[in-house]
Every structure is written in C-alpha cells, then in structure tokens.
C-alpha cells in the first residue's frame with residue numbers, strides 16, 4: 001500500500017460499485033454479460049480496484065479505450081477478458097494476441113492489412129463495431145460489414161467474438177433517434193447472423209441498459225451507472241433502482257486567518273471582503289483538476305456550505321469560512337458531511353458539463369483511497385506508483 005504526504009485524497013467506495021454492478025446484473029437478467037467499462041483509470045476511480053470489484057460482483061468482461069489501458073490492467077494482474085473499444089494499430093496485433101486482449105475492428109482495409117501483416121499462430125479475438133448513427137467509429141454499410149466478416153472468417157488467427165454499436169442519445173427521454181439506431185442495428189445484424197456465428201451482440205451503454213433492459217441482446221457495456229452516477233439529469237426521476245455514488249474528494253484546511261473589511265484574496269484581487277471575514281486556505285488547485293471555473297462554488301467545511309472566494313490557483317484556493325475554524329478541519333469538495341452532500345452532478349452543473357467529466361478530471365496528483373466493506377482496503381498514490389518516465 002502506498003502512502004501519501006498531502007492532506008488531500010479521493011475516496012472510492014468500492015462497496016457502492018459492487019452494489020451497483022449487482023443491481024445492473026439483476027436488472028438485465030442472469031444470461032446477459034456485464035462488461036464493466038474501466039477506461040480512463042475507471043473514470044478516475046482507479047482501474048484495477050474497480051475491475052476487481054466489478055468482477056467480484058458478477059461482471060464477466062472489462063472494456064477500455066486503448067490497448068495501453070488494457071496492458072495496464074494485465075500488468076496489475078487482471079486475467080479477465082478485456083475489450084479495447086477504440087482503434088488499435090495493426091502492428092500491435094502480436095501484443096494483443098500475447099496478452100489475450102480483444103480488439104475492436106471497423107475498417108475493411110485494417111482487416112486486410114491485418115491478415116497479411118499478422119502471421120502469428122495465437123488467435124486474436126475481435127469485436128466488429130457498427131456505426132448506426134453515432135458517427136464516430138464503425139462500419140456503416142451492409143457490404144463493408146460482410147467484407148470484414150468474410151476476411152476474418154478466412155483468417156485462421158483472427159476470430160470474430162462480438163458485434164456491437166453505440167447509441168448517441170440513449171440518455172435523452174425523447175427516443176426517436178435511438179429507435180432509429182436500434183432499427184439500423186437490427187437490419188445490419190439480420191444480414192449477417194445467419195451466415196456467421198457471433199457469440200456476443202451488444203448495444204447498451206448505461207443509459208440504454210437502464211432504460212431498455214429487454215432490448216440489449218446478450219451483453220451490456222456499463223460505465224457511468226456502475227460508478228453510481230446517472231447518465232443524464234433527465235433520467236434521474238426514471239431510474240429503475242437507486243445508484244450509489246462511489247467517488248468523493250476531501251482535504252483539510254492548511255491555513256486560517258481573519259481579514260478585515262476591504263482586503264483582497266488571490267490572483268487578480270477579484271474578491272474583496274465586505275466585512276471582517278474568516279478565510280481558510282485549501283491545498284487543492286487546478287493542477288488537481290479543480291479548475292478555475294469552480295470559483296464561487298459552495299464546498300463543505302465543518303458540516304456547512306462555504307463559498308470558494310477569489311481565483312483558484314494551481315495548487316490552492318481560499319474559502320470563506322462561517323466562523324473561525326482550526327487548521328486541519330476536514331473540507332469536502334465532493335461527497336457528504338453531516339447529512340449535506342455535494343454530488344459530481346452539482347460540480348458538473350456549476351461547470352455546464354456532464355457528471356462523467358468530474359471524476360475524470362481529478363488528476364493523478366490526488367491519491368485514491370479505496371474503501372471495501374466499510375474500511376480502507378488500499379491507498380494508491382500515483383506519484384509514487386507510476387512515476388512519469
């Protein structure tokens with residue numbers, strides 16, 4: 001277990017993730033494979049710890065965006081199947097084979113190149129991505145799909161294991177676009193499933209899984225809901241079961257002072273006291289991902305909401321305290337204190353963005369503390385464990 005030497009830390013409650021995965025598995029019924037999406041260091045939550053607890057709770061597959069993320073999991077001892085959702089290089093096929101990492105394919109040219117460039121005997125498992133309206137990556141036409149599948153079929157060291165698509169608007173209650181994507185997916189599938197045997201078929205991100213549990217084929221790719229966050233604010237009232245938010249961010253006051261009326265705080269002197277005020281200094285800044293746009297946001301100090309005053313610096317910011325408080329008082333930027341709560345949703349609302357971005361943006365400089373069965377299981381300080389090379 002690594003240690004850390006600053007009083008700022010993320011808490012990741014793995015019990016919440018465990019319960020969310022179990023609830024999702026029950027929601028989609030037993031036969032459906034839950035693919036736990038742990039890209040981007042598990043949305044900032046800690047890749048290997050989330051992967052392990054998700055697998056413990058019943059997930060059978062993991063997904064990441066890039067081969068390097070899959071390698072990171074393998075290096076940390078994960079043996080479960082891992083799907084890379086993004087594009088990979090043909091030249092990395094031997095590595096994928098060696099590490100048993102499943103790749104996504106979506107271009108005929110890529111597969112052609114692969115069949116000539118990759119001469120290994122170890123089989124690489126592939127999932128074919130279809131673009132049914134997301135407009136990101138994926139084969140779009142019947143011909144392309146058939147050509148790719150035929151090429152894979154002929155290659156003895158390539159194996160088609162899955163076929164999937166991704167929806168652009170599943171988190172919006174107005175469903176006409178997602179229905180159109182469902183239709184295109186069905187029509188592309190109809191053409192190929194009688195000719196090729198493809199064991200896994202999936203289209204469900206969290207929003208699709210929560211809203212259309214009977215229409216997700218035989219696997220789902222769940223990210224945000226596993227972390228206890230709702231894919232969009234409009235889905236909040238419709239949730240089929242409660243989600244438990246796993247991520248919280250805490251620190252401690254490192255300095256407290258009384259300013260007299262008319263004194264200013266931080267760069268640009270943008271905040272001036274209107275009376276005698278108690279001002280605390282918080283050792284978190286934009287280099288931790290607590291960006292300058294959060295100026296003015298209320299945080300929790302001593303069980304009370306208190307506003308961030310003045311500009312947020314790279315490593316520190318100031319907070320207007322309700323009254324004098326001792327140095328070392330716990331400060332919560334995301335999470336609960338005395339029954340009051342700041343959710344990643346609140347931070348997202350302040351930033352005019354989506355909750356996904358919030359845990360992702362809390363940087364590697366902030367150590368992660370993992371709670372399991374209510375107590376500290378592990379601490380990960382990325383500055384010590386993964387020094388920059």
Ligand SMILES: *Cc1c(COP(=O)(O)O)cnc(C)c1O
Nearest residue numbers: 037085166205206221222223224
């Ligand atoms: C990130 C991602 C997911 C997970 O989406 P959530 O909304 O977080 O559940 C699923 N599929 C693909 C292709 C993704 O890129």
